[in-house]
Amino acid sequence: xxxxxxxxxxxxxxxxxxxxxxxxxxxxxxxxxxxxxxxxxxxxxxxxxxxxxxxxxxxxxxxxxxxxxxxxxxxxxxxxxxxxxxxxxxxxxxxxxxxxxxxxxxxxxxxxxxxxxxxxxxxxxxxxxxxxxxxxxxxxxxxxxxxxxxxxxxxxxxxxxxxxxxxxx
Numbered sequence: 553x554x555x556x557x558x559x560x561x562x563x564x565x566x567x568x569x570x571x572x573x574x575x576x577x578x579x580x581x582x583x584x585x586x587x588x589x590x591x592x593x594x595x596x597x598x599x600x601x602x603x604x605x606x607x608x609x610x611x612x613x614x615x616x617x618x619x620x621x622x623x624x625x626x627x628x629x630x631x632x633x634x635x636x637x638x639x640x641x642x643x644x645x646x647x648x649x650x651x652x653x654x655x656x657x658x659x660x661x662x663x664x665x666x667x668x669x670x671x672x673x674x675x676x677x678x679x680x681x682x683x684x685x686x687x688x689x690x691x692x693x694x695x696x697x698x699x700x701x702x703x704x705x706x707x708x709x710x711x712x713x714x715x716x717x718x719x720x721x
Contacts, residue, residue: 567637567686567693569602575629586625591651591665592616594633599647599669602635607645607683611671614644617703619667623653630654631664639700643680644672646700668703 579590603611639646651665675681688694
C-alpha cells in the first residue's frame with residue numbers, strides 16, 4: 553500500500569523528476585565504460601520526461617549545453633538522473649540534469665555528469681505552445697532560475713557571433 557500512496561502523492565506538474573537505470577553491457581564499450589552517446593540518449597529521454605510532465609505537452613529538444621563528463625560510468629553501476637525545470641520562457645524550458653553513479657558493491661556514489669537541456673513545448677498543431685510560468689519559491693529555485701536566464705543570454709550571444717562568422721563578418 554505504501555507504494556500506491558507514493559504514486560498518489562506525485563504532483564503531475566512537478567518541476568523535479570528522478571530516474572534510476574542499471575548500466576548493462578549493451579550500453580558500454582570494450583573497456584566496460586558506458587558510451588557517451590548512450591548516456592546522451594538517456595539524458596535526452598529524462599529531459600523530455602521532466603519538461604513534458606511540467607508543461608503538460610509534448611516537448612522537443614532545442615539545445616544541449618555544458619555536457620560535462622566528469623567521471624566514467626561502469627557496467628554494473630546504478631545511475632541516478634536527477635532532473636529539474638530551472639527556467640521557463642513563453643514556449644521553452646530549461647531542464648538541468650545531475651547524474652550520480654552508484655557503485656552498488658562498494659556502496660559509494662559520485663557525481664558523474666551534469667548538463668542543461670532547452671526544450672520547446674509543442675501544441676497539437678505541431679507549433680510551439682506556451683508553458684506554465686515557473687515561479688521559484690525557494691532561494692535555490694531563484695538562483696537556478698537566474699543562472700538559467702543568464703545561460704539563455706549567453707546562448708543568444710554565441711548564436712549571433714556564429715551567425716556573423718558564417719556571413720564573413
